[in-house]
Amino acid sequence: xxxxxxxxxxxxxxxxxxxxxxxxxxxxxxxxxxxxxxxxxxxxxxxxxxxxxxxxxxxxxxxxxxxxxxxxxxxxxxxxxxxxxxxxxxxxxxxxxxxxxxxxxxxxxxxxxxxxxxxxxxxxxxxxxxxxxxxxxxxxxxxxxxxxxxxxxxxxxxxxxxxxxxxxxxxxxxxxxxxxxxxxxxxxxxxxxxxxxxxxxxxxxxxxxxxxxxxxxxxxxxxxxxxxxxxxxxxxxxxxxxxxxxxxxxxxxxxxxxxxxxxxxxxxxxxxxxxxxxxxxxxxxxxxxxxxxxxxxxxxxxxxxxxxxxxxxxxxxxxxxxxxxxxxxxxxxxxxxxxxxxxxxxxxxxxxxxxxxxxxxxxxxxxxxxxxxxxxxxxxxxxxxxxxxxxxxxxxxxxxxxxxxxxxxxxxxxxxxxxxxxxxxxxxxxxxxxxxxxxxxxxxxxxxxxxxxxxxxxxxxxxxxxxxxxxxxxxxxxxxxxxxxxxxxxxxxxx
Ligand SMILES: Cc1ncc(COP(=O)(O)O)c(C=O)c1O
Numbered sequence: 001x002x003x004x005x006x007x008x009x010x011x012x013x014x015x016x017x018x019x020x021x022x023x024x025x026x027x028x029x030x031x032x033x034x035x036x037x038x039x040x041x042x043x044x045x046x047x048x049x050x051x052x053x054x055x056x057x058x059x060x061x062x063x064x065x066x067x068x069x070x071x072x073x074x075x076x077x078x079x080x081x082x083x084x085x086x087x088x089x090x091x092x093x094x095x096x097x098x099x100x101x102x103x104x105x106x107x108x109x110x111x112x113x114x115x116x117x118x119x120x121x122x123x124x125x126x127x128x129x130x131x132x133x134x135x136x137x138x139x140x141x142x143x144x145x146x147x148x149x150x151x152x153x154x155x156x157x158x159x160x161x162x163x164x165x166x167x168x169x170x171x172x173x174x175x176x177x178x179x180x181x182x183x184x185x186x187x188x189x190x191x192x193x194x195x196x197x198x199x200x201x202x203x204x205x206x207x208x209x210x211x212x213x214x215x216x217x218x219x220x221x222x223x224x225x226x227x228x229x230x231x232x233x234x235x236x237x238x239x240x241x242x243x244x245x246x247x248x249x250x251x252x253x254x255x256x257x258x259x260x261x262x263x264x265x266x267x268x269x270x271x272x273x274x275x276x277x278x279x280x281x282x283x284x285x286x287x288x289x290x291x292x293x294x295x296x297x298x299x300x301x302x303x304x305x306x307x308x309x310x311x312x313x314x315x316x317x318x319x320x321x322x323x324x325x326x327x328x329x330x331x332x333x334x335x336x337x338x339x340x341x342x343x344x345x346x347x348x349x350x351x352x353x354x355x356x357x358x359x360x361x362x363x364x365x366x367x368x369x370x371x372x373x374x375x376x377x378x379x380x381x382x383x384x385x386x387x388x389x390x391x392x393x394x395x396x397x398x399x400x401x402x403x404x405x406x407x408x409x410x411x412x413x414x415x416x417x418x419x420x421x422x423x424x425x426x427x428x429x430x431x432x433x434x435x436x437x438x439x440x441x442x443x444x445x446x447x448x449x450x451x452x453x454x455x456x457x458x459x460x461x462x463x464x465x466x467x468x469x470x471x472x473x474x475x476x477x478x479x480x481x482x483x484x485x486x487x488x489x490x491x492x493x494x495x
Contacts, residue, residue, distance in 0.1 A: 074458035091360030115358035132315035148273035149194035151298035159238035159267030161325035188217035219256025244275025247437035249404035258293020277304035416443035
């Protein structure tokens with residue numbers, strides 16, 4: 001392909017995406033294909049001869065598009081948002097256009113330095129303590145990881161390395177292998193699956209401690225677990241606190257867990273994958289009270305900050321902890337003499353190669369501006385409250401627990417099996433997509449405001465679909481009419 005064809009192909013692809021987004025509401029949010037559909041449609045072997053890009057676009061529309069779940073649709077309310085914006089897409093195109101792999105400073109100086117700058121900007125927007133920022137006097141700094149899962153896995157390995165070094169320094173006669181086998185990690189039973197998986201991958205026992213009735217892991221629970229394990233000769237090593245659990249978006253109190261971890265020399269990592277984005281709004285920062293006790297902090301701009309997957313922002317207080325754990329030298333990698341201020345990011349992550357992800361983060365921060373980003377977060381939270389009020393206006397439903405960020409959990413008063421049936425029926429119709437969670441042992445439906453396109457009308461569309469389905473489930477019971485939207489809780493911030 002020459003540059004002329006590239007221009008045509010690229011423009012056609014941009015047009016296709018812009019049309020897709022403009023008309024996304026016309027599509028069912030879930031696809032109507034059966035497992036294996038694409039395997040049957042596509043040839044078994046790659047073509048021997050080059051093909052035309054126009055044919056490829058045709059096949060994209062004909063074969064790929066029918067198998068897409070529309071994460072960017074305002075009818076998508078499952079999981080958490082998948083970051084998406086035109087600004088980010090273009091940032092990504094620029095990155096792909098350069099095609100650099102920035103594992104060390106010399107492998108592309110701008111790749112490293114833009115990441116340092118962008119992570120400082122973002123850390124300041126969140127109100128993180130200075131210690132986490134590369135621009136402070138200390139050894140802290142930020143790095144873009146692929147996913148929150150990677151950050152958890154990585155910091156668990158760093159915690160292990162640091163703990164073993166400390167114990168060996170105190171008593172060099174100990175066996176490293178024997179020490180490693182006694183290390184224990186902790187988190188709450190509300191953690192994301194990726195946290196438990198980090199224990200499996202890092203070969204460290206991971207205890208899922210019982211959260212309180214509001215889904216929060218308490219400091220006292222952590223302390224008790226440490227004491228029990230120490231009494232058995234085990235070594236507490238690593239804790240993951242959750243700011244915004246996946247199920248109900250609960251916030252663990254860092255101000256309780258932090259002092260317990262610091263006192264016991266245990267690494268404290270924060271998984272704020274979804275909700276961390278809200279800290280760009282000062283009114284939500286009380287939810288990270290105690291963050292000064294934390295060793296590492298991660299959230300996903302690729303969830304709720306308009307950056308396309310993948311972009312997970314992680315900060316550490318001491319960059320040298322990562323370098324100590326992961327520094328493997330080769331003659332072909334010793335071409336610069338960098339330091340923590342200009343990190344060799346290959347020591348801060350698992351793979352050697354790294355994309356120029358800072359470009360899309362930088363693009364989004366510049367083209368939205370901090371005010372634009374805050375407006376986006378506040379709008380989603382307002383829309384979630386609007387949805388919660390619509391649900392509350394119908395006596396058949398309960399909102400439980402209280403809405404948190406862009407997430408509203410609800411259920412039918414009738415009970416778990418009817419609530420599950422409602423969700424199954426809605427999913428089968430493919431117009432909306434939500435997933436379930438449990439709260440205080442009850443089956444609940446999670447409704448998340450996900451799309452950046454979502455308006456008040458979209459929320460009302462989704463609510464009407466839910467109501468209609470509930471009507472079908474309970475044909476013999478009197479339906480409580482929904483209140484007039486004018487009476488609904490104030491939504492001044494709605495667009
Ligand atoms: C609280 C929490 N942590 C971690 C993750 C995993 O994120 P990632 O896919 O970036 O690894 C999720 C995903 O939804 C999450 O909700």
